[in-house]
Amino acid sequence: ETVMTQSPDILSVSPGESATLSCRASQSISSSLAWYQQKPGQAPRLLIYGASTRATGIPARFSGSGSGTEFTLTISSLQSEDFAVYFCQQYNNWPPQRTFGQGTKVEIK
Amino acid sequence: EVQLVESGGGLVQPGGSLRLSCVASGFTVSGSYMSWVRQAPGKGLEWVSVIFSTGSTFHADSVQDRFSISRDSSKNILYLQINSLRADDSAMYYCVREELDDYGDSYFDSWGQGTRVTVSS
Numbered sequence: 001e002t003v004m005t006q007s008p009d010i011l012s013v014s015p016g017e018s019a020t021l022s023c024r025a026s027q028s029i030s031s032s033l034a035w036y037q038q039k040p041g042q043a044p045r046l047l048i049y050g051a052s053t054r055a056t057g058i059p060a061r062f063s064g065s066g067s068g069t070e071f072t073l074t075i076s077s078l079q080s081e082d083f084a085v086y087f088c089q090q091y092n093n094w095p096p097q098r099t100f101g102q103g104t105k106v107e108i109k
Numbered sequence: 110e111v112q113l114v115e116s117g118g119g120l121v122q123p124g125g126s127l128r129l130s131c132v133a134s135g136f137t138v139s140g141s142y143m144s145w146v147r148q149a150p151g152k153g154l155e156w157v158s159v160i161f162s163t164g165s166t167f168h169a170d171s172v173q174d175r176f177s178i179s180r181d182s183s184k185n186i187l188y189l190q191i192n193s194l195r196a197d198d199s200a201m202y203y204c205v206r207e208e209l210d211d212y213g214d215s216y217f218d219s220w221g222q223g224t225r226v227t228v229s230s
Contacts, residue, residue, distance in 0.1 A: 001170070034216040036154075043203055043220040044154065050210045055218070087154055091214050096167050098144075098156040 006101035012109040023071040023088035032092035039084045111135040113204045113221030131187040131204030139182040142207035147200040194228045
């Protein structure tokens with residue numbers, strides 16, 4: 001099983017600042033990585049797939065990078081609606097055993 | 110517009126069974142990859158099961174032999190049959206449609222709002 005580890009667990013950021021979230025895979029997953037945003041009481045929402053491609057309707061302030069085992073989600077100029085929990089997820093292996101990171105909570109500083 | 114509406118959750122005793130349903134609109138379940146993902150209260154996300162457009166199914170090792178995913182193409186509904194329920198199966202269960210990326214791998218594109226399962230005596 002490919003284990004996904006996110007860091008940090010909690011990130012305190014002031015509105016208008018940028019946030020950098022990390023995700024590490026226990027083995028290479030090429031670019032088969034997605035990022036999701038989840039707000040309290042809501043279902044997750046797809047932000048990024050293919051490590052760096054923004055999903056439809058996702059603002060340009062969200063950007064993803066990385067390949068292999070190291071990945072980053074950057075949120076530039078945080079808006080109030082961006083404070084949430086972010087999960088990374090790999091979808092590379094066969095047979096399919098999709099795995100998520102434990103999540104990073106981005107909170108208001 | 111893609112819509113996914115789950116139902117069938119509730120309170121069930123340990124050892125019991127449930128069948129979760131997900132009514133889809135805006136696309137065909139049979140032509141898509143569909144998954145169930147669960148989230149225990151205050152915890153992270155856990156992929157549970159997938160059914161491919163071919164009909165092939167796969168489950169997470171943690172639920173193998175107890176969970177079964179299926180679909181009704183005529184009704185455009187996805188199902189998750191859960192047997193021998195345990196306390197650690199208590200979670201919100203999300204129905205998810207997958208999309209393929211440029212390399213033919215699939216990610217979770219659209220999510221329903223979930224149905225809650227609570228296992229308790």
